[in-house]
Amino acid sequence: MLIVISEFMDDAAVAMLAARHTVRYDPDLVDRRDALLQACEAADALIVRNRTRVDAALLAAAPRLRAVGRLGVGLDNIELPACAERGVRVIPATGANARAVAEYVIATTLALLRGAYIHSAQVAAGAWPRTALSSGLEAQGRTLGIVGFGGIGQLTARLARGLDMKIAAHDPMLDAGAPVWAETGVRPLALDDLLAECDAVSLHVPLTPQTAGLFDAARLARMKPGAILINTARGGIVDEAALAAALRHGALRGAAIDVFGQEPLPADSPLANAPNLILTPHIAGLTQEANERVCSLVAQRVDEALHA
Template identity: 40%
Template sequence: MTKPIFRVGYIERPMHQSFIDVMEADPNIDLLRIDLADGDDRVRAALASCHGYYARAARDELPLAWHVTPALLATMPSLLVVASYGAGYDTIDVPACTEAGVIVVNQAGGNAEGVAEHAVGMMLGLLKRMPEAGVAMRAGTVVRREAFLGRELSGRTVGLIGLGHVGTRVAEILRVAFGCRIVVHDPYLDAATCQQRGAEKVAFNELLSISDIVSAHCPLTAETRGLFDAGAFAAMRPGAIFVSTARGSIHDEVALTAALDSGHLSAAGLDVWEREPPPKDHPLLAHPAVLVSPHTAGVTHESRERVARMAAEAFVLAAAGKPPVRMMNPEVTAAFVARRATIGA
């Protein structure tokens, strides 16, 4: 007997063609592309018919009306699973989904290599003062090379905020290739687990005070929003470098600008922003000691193919009535199984 069709909707474009390929190969899945140009009423009606929603993870790339909030959930009575495009889930209210009995899946680990390489690349570029040197060269003001005397990464102490998939890979690269000492603040991991992943667990304030470089690798949550404020930057050692390839809003952009302007911090590498893309007159974009990118750390051919395929495979499992992997709210598993059994009944 043929299983009832499991409908999955996505808005306008998937992360990568691999998502389409995997989904269309499953005869139990009806893949629905939703066009914003059709208007809110038709978008809402299309989403209301879906059992799965493939939701963009970057909050400024998805109109607020289609973020997974209590208001949207109230219009999607058939929804069973939401999968984010990537590791992040800024557009998804996980507690609200849990209350509604909807599974949330992210693609943690799928872009870890790309993001880790980007973070380490920023560290190297900032230590060698590449942004400042580039500004001076383009302005024709280079007189003495010694004006851009840099530092080496080898042997530095690097503090990581978060030791998940990306943080663990960053720690490995820095430890193996550069002989760095890795310290970490991660309240969800014990010291033994951190040690197994190549890092020494320390308190947040201690990490700030002893690290030559501080690199953020945590999700944006109520706990991490504004974690790097003026006080945190002041607690960092003089001349330290701040890097974030995590999420905007974890660091206070005004406070970071002040810490750089005062000379307390020597440089910063930023791939994530409060507003993405940031306005072209943003002071951090013009700062000579800041290396910037537009949230592209995980935007590689390999990462996008991988995370899109992972998301598709999660929906394939859900369509078969099986709980998908990487669930952020496994407590709704029983509710999912029961609700999945009612499709087509």
């Protein structure tokens, strides 16, 4: 059977698949749409990350396609109804990169609360901003709000509790009596109540019609003054211009943004010169360990799907 891999994948996972199938591994295919469609003509499975669009046109070009492996968890680049209609199984790497994302959230929360680490160049240049950088904050006793309380959100809560933080969460898919609240000791709150109370807010929801633009100017204004926002979910959830304005006006203490409405981030983005902002290129879930887990898991499940 033929497996096409259109974005980068761990060598060991590629080798595992190649031992059992014919594999076309071409991580640049994502940028050559016509070549991708041609490669999929005989494909039994396709493995992608977040940039390959698995849409109606691709499915039409791939009559033999039985499975799509997603090296990650977000599925907004895959047309799920079209795949379901064709009987194509979609296989995400659920849970495999949770630790990487949770540690990113904790690390950026600590960095933004302390507020000192982005000034290394000043110290190296001979400045000594000791007084200005002596008013950082500790995590202990502060409240972390988690929007979306699935596996990644729950692991983030567990790590934050190790810092003696208080945790609240909002998830419209979980009612107040869901067992997870008692199991984790996390308080469920309505979204606006969470924003008003929490010192740091971390987003862990998919991009859907309901979450697109969820954090617009009005909702950002409901956040606790001096709070921190961390988005490792999807870029379309946060209004980037509104966030930049909130940072410039001092309404928020800081933000860490790993995902953007347009990727790569345009040079003229309103976020480009915003203060107290950590920008990373969609890598919160990417560590050496997480990449190995993600690739191994997807390779195994794609292989199982083709032999089902």
